[in-house]
Amino acid sequence: MKLKYLPLIIGIGLPLLCVALLSAVIYIPQQSLKPAHDFVYSHKSEYSSTATYSYSVVNGKVTRDVRDGYNTDASLSPDAETGGLYLYDVETDTARPLLWAEAKTLSFEPNNLSSDGYGVDYGSRSSGILELFGDGDRNNVYVTKGNVRRALPGVTDNQYRYSYGFTFIGWVQ
Amino acid sequence: MDKKQIISLLETQLAAGTITRDDLSALASGEAMPVVSTVSAPYTTSTPTAAVPQKQEGNHSKYVVYALYAIGAVTALAGITILIAQNWEQIGFLGRVLVTAGIAFVSYAIALLLGKHEHRVIAQVLFAIxxxxxxxxxxxFLEEMRVDFTLETQMLIAGMLAVIYGAALLVSKRPLLVLVTTAFATWLYWAYVFQILTNAASFEEEMLKWASIVSGVAYICIGYGYRALSTIEDSVDKRAVVGFLYTLGTLAVLGGASMLGGVFDLAFIGLLFVTFYASVFLRSRGMLGLSAIFLIVHLIKLTGLYFVGSLGWPIALIGIGFLVIGVGYGTYYLNRHFIAAK
Known part of the structure; x- marks a missing residue:
């Protein structure tokens, strides 16, 4: 190979090598991101007209308190089913609505990390340089471990595009 | 003088206007040559000064025309932008596509057809449009189809445009297309980097800095490779493209490296000396100037970090002042004796 082609080969090959290395550093560990436990989260739509609750895990069980909503109904029973709870199945990567009656029976990890070291993160995708390379206002839910994270397809569709109420509750034991 | 030297001298003097073809014809036929010149040194090869103003006038006219081309292109683009903005809803989908993609396609096609060397400026203006x-x-088009402008979509568009304008570069060999193709390839590169980094839970900033350094090295290598491999003659636009790539590459490398911090603060000084040497080797004033600026800023940063506590700000400022003077003079010296002199 003639040496005069070397600068051009480096100029084109170096960025390719860089993205290949970055892909290897990120995508290979990402394939092993498979939590062993399901988790529960709540979702409050900004336009919801139902009473909303704040959830927390106390002594391994989920509890809830009424908080200010758009149409708070004080006559609701403490065990009323008002929706907004979801169980994420990590095997099938899908989320299904969870009844409050069912959620009360589940046992949860005491903190935000699962027993196998996974966490759940919610945030926007990178807005890039001067907003040129980013994805704008789309928000995603990620499962994280160490320096790598993976978007959860079961909760990344446009139903949450204009919502601000994703709240992680806990990992199911 | 041998035959070739004599012929070369005659060609020079013909071009300068010192002698005419009639003089040569008369000489060849043996007639007495009319005395029309007072030149007394028959073997001089220097161009008489009377011919220089005409050549300079020709150059001035050329640059005026180029300036008008540039003004015309900028005006056309500004007009198109304002037209689109003001009548966005009224012109409908077909109108929007015609005034953007339509004009882009037509100007691309015309620029490709203008293959002659004397059309290189107007062709490059059309490629720019x-x-x-x-x-x-x-x-x-994507907005009409309700397709989101996601990172994946941007990668596809950037890749497509890089291929289209890269093909034009291979066919027409216009220097501006090197910049255009590099720009679209850069878009593709950064879109893919950000796509990868959406899956990174940490170290995003570090990866961005290294990605910037890599892109800067790539620009410099592409500029050098293009200058070495290009078969077209060395022209103002070709030198401008290469110079721009060197400068942009230096900015990306030094900008990314300067933000690494930690142990790289020391390695950065070594990198700066590399860029100083490279600016002389590549004869790039842009690279030289940026190296000087980054060196000054880095010296101020290091002084502020490590010496202010022991020396105090007044003495540190005196030291910085003298260092800046030294760097400034060194830059001037390098430019004058190694870059401008070649």
């Missing part, structure tokens, strides 16, 4: 409007045209 096309490259500026093409992404806008694609965006209009």
């Amino acid at each position: 096309s490259a500026g409007l093409a992404p806008l045209g694609v965006y209009v």
Whole structure:
């Protein structure tokens, strides 16, 4: 190979090598991101007209308190089913609505990390340089471990595009 | 003088206007040559000064024309942009596509057809208009199709445009297309980097800095490779393209490296000396100037970090002042004796 082609080969090959290395550093560990436990989260739509609750895990069980909503109904029973709870199945990567009656029976990890070291993160995708390379206002839910994270397809569709109420509750034991 | 030297001298003097073809014809036929010149040194090869103003006038006219081309292109682009903005809803989808992608396509086609060397400036102006409007045209089309402008979509568009303008570069060999193709390839590169980094839970900033350094090295290598491999003659636009790539590459490398911090603060000084040497080797004033600026800023940063506590700000400022003077003079010396002199 003639040496005069070397600068051009480096100029084109170096960025390719860089993205290949970055892909290897990120995508290979990402394939092993498979939590062993399901988790529960709540979702409050900004336009919801139902009473909303704040959830927390106390002594391994989920509890809830009424908080200010758009149409708070004080006559609701403490065990009323008002929706907004979801169980994420990590095997099938899908989320299904969870009844409050069912959620009360589940046992949860005491903190935000699962027993196998996974966490759940919610945030926007990178807005890039001067907003040129980013994805704008789309928000995603990620499962994280160490320096790598993976978007959860079961909760990344446009139903949450204009919502601000994703709240992680806990990992199911 | 041998035969070749004599012929070369005659060609020079003919071009300068010192002698005419009639003089040569008369000489060849043996007639007495009319005395029309007072030149007394028959073997001089220097161009008489009377011919220089005409050549300079020709150059001035050429640059005036180039300036008018540039003004025309900028005015056309500004007009198109304002037209689109003001009548966005009224012109409908077809109108929007026509004034963006349509003009981009037509100017691309005309620029490709203008293959002659004397048309190189107008061809590159048309390529510039096309490259500026093409992404806008694609965006209009995608918006109409309700396709989100996600990172994946941007990667596809950037890759497509890089291939289209890269093909034009291979066919027409216009220097501006090196910049255009590099720009679209850069868009593709950064879109893919950000796509990868959406899956990174940490170290995003570090990866961005290294990605910037890599892109800077790539620009410098592409500029050098293009200058070495290009078969077209060395022209103002070719030198400008290469110089721009060197400068942009230096900015990306030094900008990314300067933000690494930690142990790289020391390695950065070594990198700066490399860029100083490279600026002389590549004869790039832009690279030299940026190296000097980054060196000054880095010296101020290191002084502020490590010496202010022991020496105090007044003495540190005196030291910085003298260092800046030294760097400034060194830059001037390098430029004058190694870059401008070649």
